[in-house]
Amino acid sequence: MITKRIVLHFPQRLVDKPIVYKLIRDFNLEFNILKAYVTPQEEGLMVLELKGKDEDYQKGIKYLESSGVKIQPLSEDIIRNETKCTHCGVCVPICPTQALAVDLITRKVNFYDTKCIACEVCIKACPTHAMEVHF
Amino acid sequence: MKTIAEINQKIKKGEVVVVTAEEIIDLVEKKGLKKAAQEVDVVTTGTFGPMCSSGAYFNIGHSKPKIKIGGGACRLNDVPVYTGFAAMDIYLGATALPDDDPLNKVYPGEFRYGGGHVIQELLEGKDIRLEATAYGTDCYPRKKLDTYISLKDLNEAVLFNLRNCYQNYNVAVNLSDRILYTYMGVLKPNCGNANYCSAGQLSPLLNDPYYKTIGIGTRIFLGGGIGYVAWQGTQHNPNVKRKDNGVPFAPGGTLAVIGDLKQMESQWLRGTSMLGYGVTLSVGIGVPIPVLNEEIAQFCAVKDEEIYAYIIDYSQAYPQGMPGTLGEVNYKQLKSGKINLQGKEISTGALSSYSKAKEIAEELKSWIKKGDFLLSDPVAPLPGVESGYSFKPLKERLIK
Ligand code: SF4
Ligand code: SF4
Numbered sequence: 196m197i198t199k200r201i202v203l204h205f206p207q208r209l210v211d212k213p214i215v216y217k218l219i220r221d222f223n224l225e226f227n228i229l230k231a232y233v234t235p236q237e238e239g240l241m242v243l244e245l246k247g248k249d250e251d252y253q254k255g256i257k258y259l260e261s262s263g264v265k266i267q268p269l270s271e272d273i274i275r276n277e278t279k280c281t282h283c284g285v286c287v288p289i290c291p292t293q294a295l296a297v298d299l300i301t302r303k304v305n306f307y308d309t310k311c312i313a314c315e316v317c318i319k320a321c322p323t324h325a326m327e328v329h330f
Numbered sequence: 331m332k333t334i335a336e337i338n339q340k341i342k343k344g345e346v347v348v349v350t351a352e353e354i355i356d357l358v359e360k361k362g363l364k365k366a367a368q369e370v371d372v373v374t375t376g377t378f379g380p381m382c383s384s385g386a387y388f389n390i391g392h393s394k395p396k397i398k399i400g401g402g403a404c405r406l407n408d409v410p411v412y413t414g415f416a417a418m419d420i421y422l423g424a425t426a427l428p429d430d431d432p433l434n435k436v437y438p439g440e441f442r443y444g445g446g447h448v449i450q451e452l453l454e455g456k457d458i459r460l461e462a463t464a465y466g467t468d469c470y471p472r473k474k475l476d477t478y479i480s481l482k483d484l485n486e487a488v489l490f491n492l493r494n495c496y497q498n499y500n501v502a503v504n505l506s507d508r509i510l511y512t513y514m515g516v517l518k519p520n521c522g523n524a525n526y527c528s529a530g531q532l533s534p535l536l537n538d539p540y541y542k543t544i545g546i547g548t549r550i551f552l553g554g555g556i557g558y559v560a561w562q563g564t565q566h567n568p569n570v571k572r573k574d575n576g577v578p579f580a581p582g583g584t585l586a587v588i589g590d591l592k593q594m595e596s597q598w599l600r601g602t603s604m605l606g607y608g609v610t611l612s613v614g615i616g617v618p619i620p621v622l623n624e625e626i627a628q629f630c631a632v633k634d635e636e637i638y639a640y641i642i643d644y645s646q647a648y649p650q651g652m653p654g655t656l657g658e659v660n661y662k663q664l665k666s667g668k669i670n671l672q673g674k675e676i677s678t679g680a681l682s683s684y685s686k687a688k689e690i691a692e693e694l695k696s697w698i699k700k701g702d703f704l705l706s707d708p709v710a711p712l713p714g715v716e717s718g719y720s721f722k723p724l725k726e727r728l729i730k
Binding site for chain 2: 236281282283284285286287288289296297299301302303319320322323324
């Protein structure tokens with residue numbers, strides 16, 4: 196048995212299709228939806244925890260990919276360059292998971308990397324390019 | 331009643347009492363206006379945000395043989411500068427972009443590098459490539475120049491910003507059903523967010539709403555160095571609607587500022603990229619306000635909940651120049667992270683960094699306390715409410 200966390204990106208045309216449900220029915224995978232959003236670009240985003248046999252997991256992933264879902268492992272690959280961040284707060288309302296949030300006392304913008312789902316919306320939107328993707 | 335000369339005496343003796351525009355709020359509440367006005371000599375303000383009408387001029391020194399860049403073409407790290415001056419004077423604007431920038435051809439454009447970034451890199455001590463071409467004259471025969479320059483080698487490097495420090499600003503929302511990329515940030519469809527851009531209670535001109543102390547010649551904190559108010563900024567508009575406390579609802583007064591770039595620091599002048607919009611420069615400014623009397627103390631005690639801004643639709647009203655607002659909201663509400671608009675709760679975002687504004691106000695306070703910074707009497711006032719000065723739209727005329 197393995198447990199994995201992954202981020203699924205659904206293009207707009209797939210957003211309301213019952214793709215994930217098939218993972219239980221056809222691949223015996225248990226899943227737990229940790230987060231689900233529609234981003235400003237109208238792309239669907241879902242963070243899933245999948246549990247099952249390794250072989251079923253591989254098949255499930257193949258199935259998702261073949262239906263047009265982009266898959267990304269959930270790792271902490273988004274970091275904030277602290278010397279570049281000016282704590283403006285323009286990223287706060289566009290981050291779908293509140294991983295970027297204003298501390299109401301200090302008025303600084305905190306980055307909670309455990310909440311980040313690596314959707315990359317902030318990467319180009321940050322005016323000082325403080326948010327960086329690391330592979 | 332105090333005078334600026336008296337306050338400067340106190341600064342020199344190390345007896346001056348300085349508080350920030352945030353601290354004065356509590357002080358007036360605790361001690362009352364009268365006592366606070368007597369005790370406090372100076373209130374420091376601050377703001378840090380993108381200010382597009384910014385730039386710097388340089389004199390780069392003569393090459394051998396000489397070249398007349400004036401009237402020719404010149405680029406700094408591929409970013410074009412204005413050359414319409416004498417041989418070696420150039421002006422770099424914050425929003426200038428390299429000729430080969432993809433702009434918005436791949437929408438939304440990223441605008442990763444431009445004038446604002448060149449200014450930041452000069453301050454970081456980096457070498458900047460200067461390429462110039464000229465037509466050649468008898469006295470300036472050279473036609474090409476390709477060299478590195480750096481800030482310390484320039485004769486003059488002067489930050490000269492045509493419009494900074496807006497007295498209040500719009501709150502931007504998007505009523506349309508598509509995402510918008512604006513100078514106010516990314517605006518999600520159907521009022522998905524509301525973005526604002528002012529330091530509110532710390533902002534210089536919101537603490538001196540009628541320009542009673544800030545005028546031409548006022549010495550200020552500019553980009554980490556010392557600068558001066560040179561003039562009213564472009565689009566200065568004292569005649570906007572104001573609340574009883576004098577604070578404008580709409581973008582009102584502005585400042586043109588000037589200062590020696592060589593004294594400044596890159597942490598207070600930052601190249602800034604607005605997705606789908608362009609590049610600019612984030613500028614840090616702090617203005618000291620001498621507490622000459624109770625009225626001025628009262629103005630400085632203004633707090634976020636007393637400063638209102640208009641909510642403007644950036645899908646239609648703003649780009650089409652149509653009048654009308656969607657309502658007004660105060661900075662306490664904006665800073666809470668959520669506002670209510672037409673029954674819907676909307677998250678807010680800011681372009682102006684309040685924490686940086688606070689750092690600037692604190693920094694200026696420490697300069698004054700240490701005796702490093704004296705206040706200056708303005709040599710002329712900024713056009714005020716009674717002046718009739720206003721910001722007019724363009725009257726387009728038919729070309730015959
Ligand atoms: S947009 Fe960038 S600079 Fe502004 S708070 Fe977010 S990470 Fe920091
Ligand atoms: S990548 Fe950026 S916008 Fe996306 S979740 Fe992480 S912090 Fe938020």
